[in-house]
């Protein structure tokens with residue numbers, strides 16, 4: 001069996017990453033499975049770890065123990081190498097984060113040993129598209145501007161994220177942030193371009209480009225999004241008044257908001273979001289600058305080991 005590369009964010013899920021790694025290390029050692037492990041010591045280091053493991057240690061499979069932010073960084077490293085060399089490497093995940101939307105989209109169990117067994121068996125591999133944003137990072141899950149950019153920022157800075165993670169309730173931190181931002185958010189005019197067609201969007205709350213159905217800890221924002229179709233799904237929410245959006249707020253977790261008049265969907269390969277004033281942008285739940293943002297789909301860009 002080939003040596004596998006493992007990247008651990010010990011701080012993901014407020015320390016869950018570290019605890020899960022101890023469990024996984026014991027399992028690998030007791031089963032005599034060869035591995036090389038790299039732990040992140042600062043934000044952004046997972047990208048470098050991925051490149052080192054692929055380039056210098058020739059690993060063909062990376063297992064990420066972390067959340068969506070860590071996966072986001074690892075994929076950036078895989079993509080950088082794929083642009084310059086032919087280094088086939090797949091990615092598997094042992095979810096240890098707060099939202100774990102990537103794991104949910106690829107049916108990866110939350111139980112660490114079960115997720116590891118799926119990674120080791122590598123029975124089901126899928127080629128997935130990526131979202132490449134100009135002047136912004138690459139994304140695996142989604143890129144959004146407006147309300148969700150603000151929610152990502154508020155959540156990542158919130159003290160309750162740490163507290164709730166301690167009790168295994170990390171996903172609730174996104175919901176609390178949604179309610180906080182919802183109370184004060186002011187919509188604005190935006191222009192969305194999808195494959196050359198421009199749409200004016202008055203009173204835009206959010207415009208999100210989705211590669212998978214979920215974001216923000218299992219919110220089914222784009223139920224029909226598929227990472228394997230060579231297209232991105234775009235969801236736009238527009239409303240003059242905030243109270244009209246309450247039904248959306250309470251049905252979006254089940255993906256039952258799709259028929260609400262405030263919600264519109266688009267599909268395309270090349271998407272631009274422009275706004276009258278700069279709005280915050282999130283990429284895979286991490287702060288990623290502000291609008292304008294231009295996104296291209298990179299079809300079948302990386303291989304994911306799914307459950």
Ligand SMILES: Nc1ncnc2c1ncn2[C@@H]1O[C@H](COP(=O)(O)OP(=O)(O)OP(=O)(O)O)[C@@H](O)[C@H]1O
Nearest residue numbers: 012013040041042043044067068069097098099100
């Ligand atoms: N040693 C470290 N010190 C500080 N920050 C780190 C360190 N290692 C990784 N990070 C940063 O932590 C951020 C969050 O990590 P991650 O996404 O894995 O966990 P999470 O926020 O709990 O989960 P999720 O993204 O699923 O909600 C990443 O963007 C990464 O840059």
